[in-house]
Amino acid sequence: xxxxxxxxxxxxxxxxxxxxxITESHVVGFAGIVGDHYPLHMNAEYARSSRxxxxxxxxxxxxxxxxxxxxxxxxxxxxxxxxxDVRFLAPTxxxxxxxxxxxxxxxxxKDVRAGVVSVRQTLRNQRGEAVCVATLHIxxxxxxxxx
Amino acid sequence: xxxxxxxxxxxxxxxxxxxxxITESHVVGFAGIVGDHYPLHMNAEYARSSRxxxxxxxxxxxxxxxxxxxxxxxxxxxxxxxxxDVRFLAPTxxxxxxxxxxxxxxxxxKDVRAGVVSVRQTLRNQRGEAVCVATLHIxxxxxxxxx
Amino acid sequence: xxxxxxxxxxxxxxxxxxxxxITESHVVGFAGIVGDHYPLHMNAEYARSSRxxxxxxxxxxxxxxxxxxxxxxxxxxxxxxxxxDVRFLAPTxxxxxxxxxxxxxxxxxKDVRAGVVSVRQTLRNQRGEAVCVATLHIxxxxxxxxx
Amino acid sequence: xxxxxxxxxxxxxxxxxxxxxITESHVVGFAGIVGDHYPLHMNAEYARSSRxxxxxxxxxxxxxxxxxxxxxxxxxxxxxxxxxDVRFLAPTxxxxxxxxxxxxxxxxxKDVRAGVVSVRQTLRNQRGEAVCVATLHIxxxxxxxxx
Amino acid sequence: xxxxxxxxxxxxxxxxxxxxxITESHVVGFAGIVGDHYPLHMNAEYARSSRxxxxxxxxxxxxxxxxxxxxxxxxxxxxxxxxxDVRFLAPTxxxxxxxxxxxxxxxxxKDVRAGVVSVRQTLRNQRGEAVCVATLHIxxxxxxxxx
Amino acid sequence: xxxxxxxxxxxxxxxxxxxxxITESHVVGFAGIVGDHYPLHMNAEYARSSRxxxxxxxxxxxxxxxxxxxxxxxxxxxxxxxxxDVRFLAPTxxxxxxxxxxxxxxxxxKDVRAGVVSVRQTLRNQRGEAVCVATLHIxxxxxxxxx
Numbered sequence: 001x002x003x004x005x006x007x008x009x010x011x012x013x014x015x016x017x018x019x020x021x022i023t024e025s026h027v028v029g030f031a032g033i034v035g036d037h038y039p040l041h042m043n044a045e046y047a048r049s050s051r052x053x054x055x056x057x058x059x060x061x062x063x064x065x066x067x068x069x070x071x072x073x074x075x076x077x078x079x080x081x082x083x084x085d086v087r088f089l090a091p092t093x094x095x096x097x098x099x100x101x102x103x104x105x106x107x108x109x110k111d112v113r114a115g116v117v118s119v120r121q122t123l124r125n126q127r128g129e130a131v132c133v134a135t136l137h138i139x140x141x142x143x144x145x146x147x
Numbered sequence: 148x149x150x151x152x153x154x155x156x157x158x159x160x161x162x163x164x165x166x167x168x169i170t171e172s173h174v175v176g177f178a179g180i181v182g183d184h185y186p187l188h189m190n191a192e193y194a195r196s197s198r199x200x201x202x203x204x205x206x207x208x209x210x211x212x213x214x215x216x217x218x219x220x221x222x223x224x225x226x227x228x229x230x231x232d233v234r235f236l237a238p239t240x241x242x243x244x245x246x247x248x249x250x251x252x253x254x255x256x257k258d259v260r261a262g263v264v265s266v267r268q269t270l271r272n273q274r275g276e277a278v279c280v281a282t283l284h285i286x287x288x289x290x291x292x293x294x
Numbered sequence: 295x296x297x298x299x300x301x302x303x304x305x306x307x308x309x310x311x312x313x314x315x316i317t318e319s320h321v322v323g324f325a326g327i328v329g330d331h332y333p334l335h336m337n338a339e340y341a342r343s344s345r346x347x348x349x350x351x352x353x354x355x356x357x358x359x360x361x362x363x364x365x366x367x368x369x370x371x372x373x374x375x376x377x378x379d380v381r382f383l384a385p386t387x388x389x390x391x392x393x394x395x396x397x398x399x400x401x402x403x404k405d406v407r408a409g410v411v412s413v414r415q416t417l418r419n420q421r422g423e424a425v426c427v428a429t430l431h432i433x434x435x436x437x438x439x440x441x
Numbered sequence: 442x443x444x445x446x447x448x449x450x451x452x453x454x455x456x457x458x459x460x461x462x463i464t465e466s467h468v469v470g471f472a473g474i475v476g477d478h479y480p481l482h483m484n485a486e487y488a489r490s491s492r493x494x495x496x497x498x499x500x501x502x503x504x505x506x507x508x509x510x511x512x513x514x515x516x517x518x519x520x521x522x523x524x525x526d527v528r529f530l531a532p533t534x535x536x537x538x539x540x541x542x543x544x545x546x547x548x549x550x551k552d553v554r555a556g557v558v559s560v561r562q563t564l565r566n567q568r569g570e571a572v573c574v575a576t577l578h579i580x581x582x583x584x585x586x587x588x
Numbered sequence: 589x590x591x592x593x594x595x596x597x598x599x600x601x602x603x604x605x606x607x608x609x610i611t612e613s614h615v616v617g618f619a620g621i622v623g624d625h626y627p628l629h630m631n632a633e634y635a636r637s638s639r640x641x642x643x644x645x646x647x648x649x650x651x652x653x654x655x656x657x658x659x660x661x662x663x664x665x666x667x668x669x670x671x672x673d674v675r676f677l678a679p680t681x682x683x684x685x686x687x688x689x690x691x692x693x694x695x696x697x698k699d700v701r702a703g704v705v706s707v708r709q710t711l712r713n714q715r716g717e718a719v720c721v722a723t724l725h726i727x728x729x730x731x732x733x734x735x
Numbered sequence: 736x737x738x739x740x741x742x743x744x745x746x747x748x749x750x751x752x753x754x755x756x757i758t759e760s761h762v763v764g765f766a767g768i769v770g771d772h773y774p775l776h777m778n779a780e781y782a783r784s785s786r787x788x789x790x791x792x793x794x795x796x797x798x799x800x801x802x803x804x805x806x807x808x809x810x811x812x813x814x815x816x817x818x819x820d821v822r823f824l825a826p827t828x829x830x831x832x833x834x835x836x837x838x839x840x841x842x843x844x845k846d847v848r849a850g851v852v853s854v855r856q857t858l859r860n861q862r863g864e865a866v867c868v869a870t871l872h873i874x875x876x877x878x879x880x881x882x
Contacts, residue, residue, distance in 0.1 A: 020483040025469035028613035032767015033176045035215020042608040045685045059227040060211035068182020080206040087229035097486045167777040172763035175319035179473015189314040192391045244780045273780050322760035323474045326620015329509020336755040339832045339861050353521040354505035362476020374500040376528035461630040466616035538633045621764045623803020647815040648799035656770020668794040670822035
């Protein structure tokens with residue numbers, strides 16, 4: 001998604017984008033950048049005795065990881081408006097591989113230059129489980145002058 | 148927030164947490180981890196001719212950065228449920244310093260062990276501008292056996 | 295380049311891919327990963343008295359950076375065969391922004407499944423100077439069964 | 442190599458430099474810095490069904506890693522001229538340990554101050570397999586005034 | 589420690605702070621930042637034939653890691669004076685989880701605004717072994733005007 | 736130092752090793768790895784109103800950075816015993832360049848295989864100020880069988 005102009009989207013349109021494996025390197029790197037060293041992510045002993053039984057990725061990492069999965073084409077994407085209905089449904093363990101599903105659920109022309117595309121996003125792991133859902137609102141150009 | 152048991156929160160309760168400066172190192176590191184190298188974040192020439200006039204931080208980085216600002220106490224925080232009403236209101240430029248404001252806007256006991264605390268979060272830069280707002284829903288223990 | 299099957303390329307075909315700004319974060323990160331902390335890259339005092347007058351990016355970083363500029367489509371790219379005629383023509387200073395130009399200069403079918411596309415690559419900075427040229431040989435699928 | 446003046450090299454001279462283990466941290470870090478998140482490097486599921494059966498390191502990472510293995514002495518090395526005959530011969534898996542072999546194959550005095558040393562470099566893994574060969578051309582000082 | 593004013597400490601006071609798991613990502617990242625790529629940390633083959641039989645974390649990483657375990661409260665901590673009696677007692681392997689023990693062993697008022705708190709610090713792994721001991725001297729405020 | 740056998744050192748022997756520039760990338764990277772995000776290092780606004788007037792590098796980063804400046808030769812260095820008299824004398828600002836001075840102040844043969852070399856280390860910035868001193872004790876082999 002986010003690789004074509006606003007008026008080319010249709011409600012109900014679906015696409016799947018292959019993603020990548022969330023590794024310990026991602027978790028340690030993310031913890032360091034955002035400053036969230038919560039022991040469930042960083043302490044193997046603590047995590048072993050938690051309800052998850054092992055270290056899990058940060059929710060914010062899982063959600064953010066989607067932005068490296070779907071296309072973001074310069075000249076098309078104007079701005080990231082926001083999100084709704086973000087829910088973390090299942091843990092992402094170190095070594096899980098996520099894919100990203102998009103379904104267009106809303107189209108709202110803002111002016112002659114751009115419109116908001118609302119996409120229901122589902123991140124799914126290699127076991128087919130949905131781990132994180134979210135509705136993303138992206139401002140998309142209507143043509144070459146839209147940004 | 149997220150440093151005391153569920154029953155100790157009150158609707159309307161407010162706190163401010165000092166944050167940190169979002170630097171180019173954060174932006175380059177975040178881009179690398181999540182795989183989002185959009186030129187508005189990574190290409191100074193592209194950014195110069197954009198509506199922002201300079202490189203800006205990723206929305207997901209700004210939002211995620213909050214998790215390094217507020218306290219997350221082991222034994223208190225059970226899980227990150229999700230978010231609603233996430234909106235990006237203003238750009239965060241490289242070198243901007245963000246603080247994090249929390250206001251409790253919802254309390255819903257889930258069972259005898261834990262409840263969901265809903266917090267309206269505002270990230271504000273050193274010029275006092277709100278750059279990102281979001282409502283976070285966190286599952287918080289009601290006591291030592293809550294996690 | 296590297297976003298279509300082997301038989302779709304033509305000798306002389308040219309494309310330009312926008313790149314990104316090589317920052318101090320890239321240089322420090324690259325030095326750490328590959329273990330090359332040569333003072334021309336890492337020591338501002340040393341660099342100031344060098345022929346360049348300031349720190350410069352590693353040649354290997356500049357060359358490698360190209361791989362984040364041109365498209366690499368799964369199912370199309372089979373393998374990276376090698377390179378010839380790699381030359382570093384001008385320094386890349388911290389803060390320089392590079393673009394990547396490709397011209398197809400060789401096409402050699404290997405078998406029914408794949409062929410080698412040879413591309414003359416020029417990395418050019420925001421002042422229009424070619425900083426690094428190289429001929430890349432990439433094994434490209436001839437169709438869906440090519441990888 | 443690259444730890445003595447130009448006139449001290451001899452054609453045929455050979456040296457071996459111990460290297461290091463290419464880990465998942467290197468691969469994830471390198472992908473992030475250069476922006477190459479190709480699934481063969483980053484997606485364990487994709488890699489499992491590839492001809493390699495598992496994730497492999499980027500060719501550019503393997504090649505660049507050599508620069509952290511051989512000595513680079515300030516005052517000796519003037520500039521990195523370029524490379525020829527770079528070939529990737531075998532995959533480098535995450536966890537493979539590489540060493541670096543150098544053989545001087547060319548010596549060309551440029552002027553009274555410096556000359557180009559051409560070295561045939563072979564990166565070999567712990568199983569003794571050559572994974573990457575390249576001919577590096579380095580401009581080396583002929584004495585203390587050479588840089 | 590380092591979360592209350594100078595006059596609130598008592599000689600003999602003890603606290604334990606849960607830490608985190610030292611992973612390969614920490615070791616590779618630390619090596620890159622400080623530039624210490626010693627093969628005992630970075631080369632699995634070399635480490636296998638060493639007295640430790642496997643890669644170990646840098647002593648400086650282990651020691652520095654403590655600073656992410658104990659609290660450091662703004663307005664309380666004035667400066668890091670120094671350390672004495674730093675000893676590395678046992679190796680830290682990749683995957684070991686460290687905790688941090690503090691005992692106050694010295695209190696020296698410097699002036700009306702601040703005093704030096706001396707703490708004997710023991711880093712202990714998940715097998716209960718002390719891996720690094722050190723005496724830290726921290727300048728701590730005596731009140732809100734102390735910094 | 737640490738590039739020759741134990742019996743080759745002499746009390747009073749001095750050497751200077753050129754170092755590198757401590758940048759914001761180092762500080763942000765180090766903070767992330769060790770988990771110390773103290774605002775004096777990470778928050779430009781906080782640092783501006785501190786006694787230093789600007790962000791400073793972590794003491795542990797400055798001290799650890801020395802390990803990337805002096806030589807550490809495999810087969811020579813057996814172990815890092817510990818340190819004494821570590822003192823932080825002046826702040827290191829982002830952009831400062833440090834060098835490393837060593838003076839041998841102690842030699843204690845441990846057995847026929849190795850001995851402890853004690854070195855007084857001074858890290859000095861580009862203004863000539865000593866920023867950190869420490870006495871390092873390194874176990875050094877007495878010959879090829881010493882490790």
